[in-house]
Amino acid sequence: MIILAQAAIPHAQILMILTIIFGFYMAWSIGANDVANAMGTSVGSGAVTLKQAVIIAGIMELAGAVLVGSHVTNTVRKGIFDPTGLDPQLLVFGFISALLAAAIWLSIATYFGWPVSTTHSIVGSIVGVGAVIGGVEIINWAKVATIVMSWLTSPLFGGIIAFIIFRIIQIQIFNRKHPLRAAIKITPFLVFYVGFILTLVMVWKGLKNLKLDLNIGQALIVSTIMGTLSYFVATAWLKRFHRLAEQERKDRGIELVDDREEGIPFVGKNTPEGKTELRPALVEGSELPTKRWEHRRHFEYEKVEAIFKSLLVLSACFLAFAHGANDVANAIGPLTAAVEILRTGVIDIEAQVPLWILCMGGVGIILGLATWGYKVIETIGKKITQLTPSRGFAANIGAATTIVLASRLGFPISTTHTLVGAVLGIGLARGIEYLNLRMLRDIALSWMITIPAGAGLAILNYYILKAIFSG
Helix, strand or coil, X not given: CCCCCCCCCCCHHHHHHHHHHHHHHHHHHHHHHHHHHHHXXXXXXXXXXXXXXXXXXXXXXXXXXXHHCCCEEECCHHHCEXXXXXXXXXXXXXXXXXXXXXXXXXXXXXXXXXXXXXXXXXXXXHHHHHHHHHCHHHECHHHHHHHHHHHHHHHHHHHXXXXXXXXXXXXXXXXXXXXXXXXXXXXXXXXXXXXXXXXXXXXXXXXXXXXXXXXXXXXXXXXXXHHHHHHHHHHHHHHHHHHHHHHHHHHHCCCCCCCEXXXXXXXXXXXXXXXXXXXXXXXCCCCCECCHHHHHXXXXXXXXXXXXXXXXXXXXXXXXXXXXXXXXXXXCHXXXXXXXXXXXCCCCCEEECCHHHHHHHHHHHHHHHHHHCHHHHHHHHHHCCCCCHHHHHHHHHHHHHHHHHHHHHCCCCCHHHHHHHHHHHHHHHHCHHHXXXXXXXXXXXXXXXXXXXXXXXXXXXXXXHHHHHHC
């Protein structure tokens, strides 16, 4: 049972109920929009079903939030304004209003399938109530400006890195004469990089609240060890995978012989984008070319995508855990702030995040993803460009790489915007005609609207609450 400061904060009990309700609504909205971003590539590429995505994200997000989440959070999101000296009751109104405003905007964005930033939604709401309660002069506009910069830096860096990764995969695997053979050879090195970069995401971003206090040398050593272990595990797994694939090929009677006197199929070096130039043999007694080569290529592509399917699910698990450990707990900062003021009657800049809030946030996120997450998943996975497991993998790793580099270089970053930019980069790697430019326009507009929309809704909510409980 929570003991409230009834004397210091009138109507504390009712306000606490509203705080919990709106806080849960906010968590639900995060699940419907923000978490759907991390799983969108996996579902859109067919690597997992929506039901499997809900289970995976639910477990990993909840584990990240509860086990290593932000147990200490700044009560004013990202230091947008200094609450010292302000009226505690008005701040409670403000934080409740911000929670409701951010949740409403996320719901609107989810309805239209727009992947927007939870962080930006809350920042906009906090800016609105901060300006109303303490005046525009208390707002840290420099901080707001860096967030606006992330509209450009996040998708740009994410897109460039994902573009490079996918082009490497295209050239070194899919455009080779023997795609499966090339994948078996190259994948262990890709898995090393996956283990390395995702460990850095954990150490530098997702697990920062454990206060491991690792310097760059220690972080690189830990990441290298994890990458090396991943390399050897992948090598062992691929040997078994290759053996099973060979057995399946024989069972299905798929020809793998390369050179025949009557015709040699190959990938022409001078053909555009390394496309296959078919010089097949003739089926005996037929005037039509045999389909042996096409069957073999189809079989090999199928097996290569199966390899990337496993890598994609692995990367999605890591990203979901990192999201739960960092972004989710931070997103409930206004909820923690309001609860602490209602409980103590005073403003505390640094407030402990109770376990029940983290659990409530985790449950709300799971329900949001399960009930409405499919809308944003469909946008990320299908409406920007067509994804396969290999393309989704490149997008996830491109986003993770960008998050690590930007975090360490001090660039403003948005995980959501980064992933959208990564998917955009994958589309550009195939050609601009493979991009849905109309959807990209709508997404860009939703990003620009997020902060002012959050601010406007928060101000409206604030005046309504103030009129009800103070008037």
